[in-house]
Each structure stands twice: as C-alpha cells, then as structure tokens.
Amino acid sequence: ATSAPAVNWFSIASSVDGTRLAAVVYGGQIYTSADSGATWVATSAPAVNWRSIASSADGTRLAAVVYGVPVGQIYTSADSGVTWVATSAFAAGWQSIASSADGTRLAAMSTGGQIYTSSDTGVTWAWSPVKTSYLIFVSSIAISADGLKLAVAHYGGSIYTTASYRSVTGSSAEAVELLYVGNNRFRILNPTASILVE
Numbered sequence: 001a002t003s004a005p006a007v008n009w010f011s012i013a014s015s016v017d018g019t020r021l022a023a024v025v026y027g028g029q030i031y032t033s034a035d036s037g038a039t040w041v042a043t044s045a046p047a048v049n050w051r052s053i054a055s056s057a058d059g060t061r062l063a064a065v066v067y068g069v070p071v072g073q074i075y076t077s078a079d080s081g082v083t084w085v086a087t088s089a090f091a092a093g094w095q096s097i098a099s100s101a102d103g104t105r106l107a108a109m110s111t112g113g114q115i116y117t118s119s120d121t122g123v124t125w126a127w128s129p130v131k132t133s134y135l136i137f138v139s140s141i142a143i144s145a146d147g148l149k150l151a152v153a154h155y156g157g158s159i160y161t162t163a164s165y166r167s168v169t170g171s172s173a174e175a176v177e178l179l180y181v182g183n184n185r186f187r188i189l190n191p192t193a194s195i196l197v198e
Contacts, residue, residue: 004031004040013055013062016101020059022081024050030064032081045075045084054099054106057145061103063122065094067111074108076122087122098143098150105147115141115150 004023012023021033023040030045030053051067062077064084074089074097093111100106106118107128115128128150139153151161 003038004033010050011052011064013053013099015055015059016057020055020080022053022055022059022062022064024053024064026050026067030062030081030084032062034080043077043081043084045077045081051094052096052140054097056099056103057101061099061121063097063099063103063106063108065097065108067095068093072110074106074122074125076106078121087118087125089116089118089122089125096139096141098141100143100147101145102147105143107141107143107147107150109141109152115152119147 007028008026010024010026012021014021019034019036021037022030023032024030025047026049027047028050029042029047030050031040031042033040045064049067051065053062053064055062060078060080062081064075066073066075068091072092072094074087074094075084076087077084089108092114095109095111097106097108104119104121106122107115108117108125109115116125117128118125139155141153142151143149149162151159153159
C-alpha cells in the first residue's frame with residue numbers, strides 16, 4: 001500500500017512510465033503522485049463527486065469528470081494536476097473519460113450513454129456520432145493512443161468498439177449532409193467552408 005489516505009477512491013490514471021499518478025475521490029478531492037505513489041498531494045480541484053480520471057502518456061495533461069452532484073462537469077489540467085479548469089462541456093451525470101497519449105483528444109460518456117469528444121484538450125466538445133442507444137448503463141470508455149478509436153464497456157452487457165471516428169465542428173446554424181454508405185458508415189457531403197472534419 002502507498003501513503004494515500006483511506007477515502008472513497010473511485011478512479012486512477014497513470015503516466016506511461018508509472019511515475020505520475022492521479023486519482024479521484026467520490027465526494028472528495030483529486031490527488032496526484034510524482035513518485036509512483038510513494039507520496040500523494042491533494043490538488044486544488046474542488047471536492048465533488050469525481051467519477052473518472054484520465055492522463056496523457058507523460059502525465060502532464062489530466063482530465064476528470066464529475067457525476068452530476070452538485071453539477072456534473074468535466075475538468076482539465078495542463079500541469080499534472082496543480083491547477084484545474086472547468087471545460088465548456090454541458091452539465092451531465094458524467095461516468096467515464098479517456099485521453100489520447102498526447103492529451104489533446106478526449107472522450108467522455110454520460111450516464112445516458114451520450115459520447116462527447118474533444119480534439120483540443122477539452123476546450124470545446126462535440127457530440128460523437130457513435131451509436132449510443134444501447135449504452136444506457138455505461139461502465140467505462142477508452143480511447144486509443146492516437147485518439148481515433150473508442151471502446152465502451154456496457155454494465156451488464158457487452159463491450160463495443162469503433163474502427164475509428166471523426167468529429168465535426170462548425171458554427172451555429174451550419175449543417176452537413178450525410179450519405180449512408182453501409183456498414184454503419186457515413187460520408188459527409190457538401191460541408192460549408194467553416195465546417196471542420198477531423
């Protein structure tokens with residue numbers, strides 16, 4: 001065991017080399033360790049119902065989600081957890097979050113099975129076109145190192161994966177036309193100039 005306090009730990013994340021760790025407490029704080037868990041420090045993140053945390057490969061970029069009480073939110077840190085910022089993601093009962101290796105791409109899932117993704121370290125979020133109607137009771141979400149593939153674990157059900165996904169961002173009142181090409185795949189037709197497909 002490490003020197004971490006005995007509290008209601010809910011999720012933990014690690015850098016690729018295992019030296020930087022970050023863990024969340026449900027109804028408590030976020031703690032970090034820079035020495036593989038030998039010592040732990042409480043961060044400046046608020047004491048709320050933290051549900052899940054994710055880390056970049058080097059441990060500098062962290063993202064954590066709050067499960068809806070008092071208000072569900074997604075927070076990010078760019079300095080190994082020293083400071084935290086609430087993102088623009090809407091308030092929800094967030095269940096799980098995952099990060100690409102460089103920390104730029106994030107994927108988060110709410111209790112209702114809605115998947116949201118970010119390709120700019122959590123600054124902006126977009127609803128993901130991944131089918132989620134069967135993911136009412138979601139346990140966890142994972143994302144590949146390059147941030148282009150998702151996997152979702154369904155409590156009492158199955159594990160679902162995507163071959164890859166793309167996010168679409170644009171301005172208010174803009175639209176894209178989708179053409180179904182089979183095998184649960186779509187092609188984007190005639191996007192306006194400011195629509196960005198990643």
